[in-house]
Amino acid sequence: MFLQSTIVISFLAAHVLAWTVPANLQTFYNNVKNGGCKSYAGGKSNLNDGQGHSGFGFCTDTANVVYLSGKNSLGDMDIDCDGASNCGGLSGDWQAGTSFDDILTSKGYGIQTLDASIHQFSVLGTCNLNLQGTISPLALVAVVCNNQLLYSVWGDTNGCDDNNFTGEASISLAQLCFPNEGLNGNKGHEAHDVLYLAFTGSDAVVGPSNANWKARSPSDFQNSLKSFGDSILTKKFGSTVPPSDPGTGTCSWVGHCAGASCSTHNDCDGDLECKSGICGGSGGTTPPQTCSWVGHCAGASCKSNDDCSDDLECKGGVCSASSGGGTSPPATCSWVGHCAGASCRSHDDCSDDLECRNGICT
Known part of the structure; x- marks a missing residue:
């Protein structure tokens, strides 16, 4: 409804992202x-x-x-x-x-x-x-x-x-x-x-x-x-939207920027390389995902172990390393799919106090 209040409302939080129009x-x-x-x-x-x-x-x-x-x-x-x-x-x-x-x-x-x-x-x-x-x-x-x-x-x-x-x-x-x-x-x-x-x-x-x-x-x-x-x-x-967060750099091939899924280096923009199914920077900046089933790696949301790649197990609704491995991301996370181990482009993509480092919530 078009309202009659004359009081200005101001409540926007910092770090608001706007997306580039393809x-x-x-x-x-x-x-x-x-x-x-x-x-x-x-x-x-x-x-x-x-x-x-x-x-x-x-x-x-x-x-x-x-x-x-x-x-x-x-x-x-x-x-x-x-x-x-x-x-x-x-x-x-x-x-x-x-x-x-x-x-x-x-x-x-x-x-x-x-x-x-x-x-x-x-x-x-x-x-x-x-x-x-x-x-x-x-x-x-x-x-x-x-x-x-x-x-x-x-x-x-x-x-x-x-x-x-x-x-x-x-x-x-x-x-x-x-x-x-x-x-x-x-x-x-x-x-x-x-x-x-x-x-x-x-x-x-x-x-x-x-x-x-x-x-x-x-x-x-x-x-x-x-x-x-x-x-x-x-x-x-038929469009994908490149991230406009300046921390991700520029990308001229929409849909093939850092973080996009890929099969070979040819699927990634510019100097990006395809590593573990994800487009990332060369020289060690690619998200360190070793997982044969992209989208079902550590940090992905799940309902059962069958939703998780390789030897990962579903714990607390999140794909995690199997018991005893010592590498599981936290099983308690308020924003499922954005827990430790999930792919990200900025800190805002990660739950709670997690930060985005090299494309991974940690």
Whole structure:
């Protein structure tokens, strides 16, 4: 909902990462902004942007995605504070829940509702346009804003009190997109330059293990979406996103940067080498993974020993060295898949007090 509070909300944590927009996604963005949609969900192309402008709709003319489009324009970004915290209790137009709370509570997400101050979510659909037959609840939504890429989930819908408004996002997403605009409950981003790209299919749903739903900061939640977001973007749209963390260096071949899986040196960008199935720097900077089943090495999440490579065992939900080996990563870790031994690109990819060293959480 577009809120009436006049108090500026500021809660962004340090070390926020924004992701580089891959070339083909940037081309798509430019084409949508400069062209017109050919097919709208429900045949509705005259929805409102909340600022008195009509002519918007959710476009279905591209395989695997649904996106908000206007007449030679994209969406704006109004502010939603619904959910757990009411953006710090400042909103006078607030609902205590979000649209898919029944899924969150029944499917093991570990939370009762979304928190707009923590979770990046997009608001899709309106009172008179139900998108659930086209997009699955909690589906991944890639958001191109301010020349950067961020990931979000489809977490809420617009009710009938908002006159079929479109172009709305949680306040945490809005402030990550436009950190210098002083966005708050009474001030949204009015320019029509935001691409909301929602992915279709059940495989695009951000599940309980695909993000850190108990994150304590917007940056923590955004970082936790990165891996799943990249995989869906690659699968559905043919793009992978290079890391923009300056600590990882530059990479000219998207999807083949440090940390990417590989079979030979030819699969890795520039001077990177393929060692143990992972692209890394030469001269001893490649992540020291000796594991024949990439993705199931020490630190990977698991349910049984069969989920772990070689002689590794599943301990506390994490693939670890067998008993007596003395090299097991800690079995207690609050962010499964990001424990000791997991691959990483920055400290933010590692759980608790672990740090990213040479591509490995330690």
